[in-house]
Amino acid sequence: MTDLAWINAALTSARPQALGALLRYFRDLDTAEEAFQDACLRALKTWPKNGPPRDPTAWLIFVGRNAAIDAVRRRGKQEALPADELVSDLDDAEAALVERLDGADYRDDVLRLLFICCHPELPATQQIALALRIVSGLSVKQIARAFLVSESAMEQRITRAKSRIAGADVPFEAPDAVERAERLAAVAAMVYLIFNEGYSAIGGAVPMRAPLCDEAIRLARLLLRLFQGEPEIMGLTALLLLQHARAPARLDADGCIVLLEDQDRSLWDRKMIAEGLALIDKAMRHKRRGPYQVQAAIAALHARAAQPEDTDWAQIDLLYAALETLQPSPVVTLNRAVAVAKVRGPAAALAMIEPLAPRLSGYFHFFGAKGAFLLQLGRAAEARIAFDRAIALANTAAEAAHIRLHLDRLIKDSAIKGGTLGDDLQASS
Amino acid sequence: MLYAILCYDSEDVVGSWTKEEDDAVMAKLAVVQQKLAAEGRLGPVARLLPTTAATTIRKGREPLVIDGPFAETKEQLLGFYVVDCSTLDEAIETARDLARASSSAGAFEIRPIAIFKPGSGQGSDRA
Numbered sequence: 001m002t003d004l005a006w007i008n009a010a011l012t013s014a015r016p017q018a019l020g021a022l023l024r025y026f027r028d029l030d031t032a033e034e035a036f037q038d039a040c041l042r043a044l045k046t047w048p049k050n051g052p053p054r055d056p057t058a059w060l061i062f063v064g065r066n067a068a069i070d071a072v073r074r075r076g077k078q079e080a081l082p083a084d085e086l087v088s089d090l091d092d093a094e095a096a097l098v099e100r101l102d103g104a105d106y107r108d109d110v111l112r113l114l115f116i117c118c119h120p121e122l123p124a125t126q127q128i129a130l131a132l133r134i135v136s137g138l139s140v141k142q143i144a145r146a147f148l149v150s151e152s153a154m155e156q157r158i159t160r161a162k163s164r165i166a167g168a169d170v171p172f173e174a175p176d177a178v179e180r181a182e183r184l185a186a187v188a189a190m191v192y193l194i195f196n197e198g199y200s201a202i203g204g205a206v207p208m209r210a211p212l213c214d215e216a217i218r219l220a221r222l223l224l225r226l227f228q229g230e231p232e233i234m235g236l237t238a239l240l241l242l243q244h245a246r247a248p249a250r251l252d253a254d255g256c257i258v259l260l261e262d263q264d265r266s267l268w269d270r271k272m273i274a275e276g277l278a279l280i281d282k283a284m285r286h287k288r289r290g291p292y293q294v295q296a297a298i299a300a301l302h303a304r305a306a307q308p309e310d311t312d313w314a315q316i317d318l319l320y321a322a323l324e325t326l327q328p329s330p331v332v333t334l335n336r337a338v339a340v341a342k343v344r345g346p347a348a349a350l351a352m353i354e355p356l357a358p359r360l361s362g363y364f365h366f367f368g369a370k371g372a373f374l375l376q377l378g379r380a381a382e383a384r385i386a387f388d389r390a391i392a393l394a395n396t397a398a399e400a401a402h403i404r405l406h407l408d409r410l411i412k413d414s415a416i417k418g419g420t421l422g423d424d425l426q427a428s429s
Numbered sequence: 430m431l432y433a434i435l436c437y438d439s440e441d442v443v444g445s446w447t448k449e450e451d452d453a454v455m456a457k458l459a460v461v462q463q464k465l466a467a468e469g470r471l472g473p474v475a476r477l478l479p480t481t482a483a484t485t486i487r488k489g490r491e492p493l494v495i496d497g498p499f500a501e502t503k504e505q506l507l508g509f510y511v512v513d514c515s516t517l518d519e520a521i522e523t524a525r526d527l528a529r530a531s532s533s534a535g536a537f538e539i540r541p542i543a544i545f546k547p548g549s550g551q552g553s554d555r556a
Contacts, residue, residue: 052534279481282484
């Protein structure tokens, strides 16, 4: 690794902490961002010469704060900047600063920075764009590419989001325990959104959107380091890791969706799975069940099955039942039906999803699953109607192509009696 | 004499590497390992999962289970090598080779091993 690559990695990893602290000092996002930017420029200049500081984050906070204060003074008095040599010789000051900033401050700084991005007045897409820009430090160009929009459109979206929160109340006081828990829940939901934005966009755009998944995992790990004993944050991190581990096997060479059942499990990322399983094991010890933990436990059962036949569908059914209680939603019930089809057969599954029709009439996966259950029951004509509907609702070309495969098979063999198509949902969820 | 070479680095920074950067560092380290293995000097090698996956048991009358690593430090124990070296100088030279292969800001701690039991049954492909 070159010096520059190392410095870049150090700046990226220090960013949430340093920017969070600078925001606390200046109480203004633009000033904090400028200060951090200034500190990074100085780091690029002095670190290759003097070697990296002992604590890069503290260095960046200290230098950034001084730079911003200087900038304010300069505007007033046209005073000269201190020489870089003076600024870079920080050993004592740096140590003192680290002493003063205790763990709780650091924790709340990062949480505040993330929390600002998930302000309730911002629509989800703006929240995500803002978090990627401010917290992760991705360039506007990178974010635009991930969202498949033009750079100027993304620039506008971020500017609009920033001006919206500039007018809103930003909580600078240290939160109490209840507020902290609320902030953490909001931030966790946003991290999950970022992940889904990258994960659900399966198809031709995968290589461009994969960075969203990586960023979400990095943010989840960051949260977990700050809140080591929170089982839901362990669950969230585990969930993202276990799902992302399957990414290399989710598409074939032609960009078509590969069902979970048909995936080459040797392509799954074993390191991510090991980390995910370790985290879900830790979370379960707390016996404080939550939606992320339950979803991670489901993903863990898939990850633990060496062959698709080894999958513990009965346990997955139970976990989805638990999720229905914790977080009732027609989509959860739909997912549960896929497990029910495995355990109790397609008739039971179909009976389970039929009441969902009014609420899921615009949902691709509903008709994909319905078609698959009908097909397994030998009701080919009805299956075809459901598949046609699914194609009309498909979000990506890969989704449509996948359903079309079923339809082609149906047309070829109209007397089809069975099939193993119940995994459509699991494959894409 | 056997030495443990303990790898410390900021897991924040290591976690910020792209997959390509991580793979590149691992490939360079593998070259050093192959050389050691060819000389018959390489013992067990481990890379640890992040400290967020760690659980700590604090000993006492009622042992206490704590989420997270033993200590909050700026740099974390990320892995280790066991290497057979005839002198400390040779161990330092080996650690230097490893350092050259991974030019980040971390550190290698060289600790002579007092008791070593290679154990059995730990399949190398188990993670």
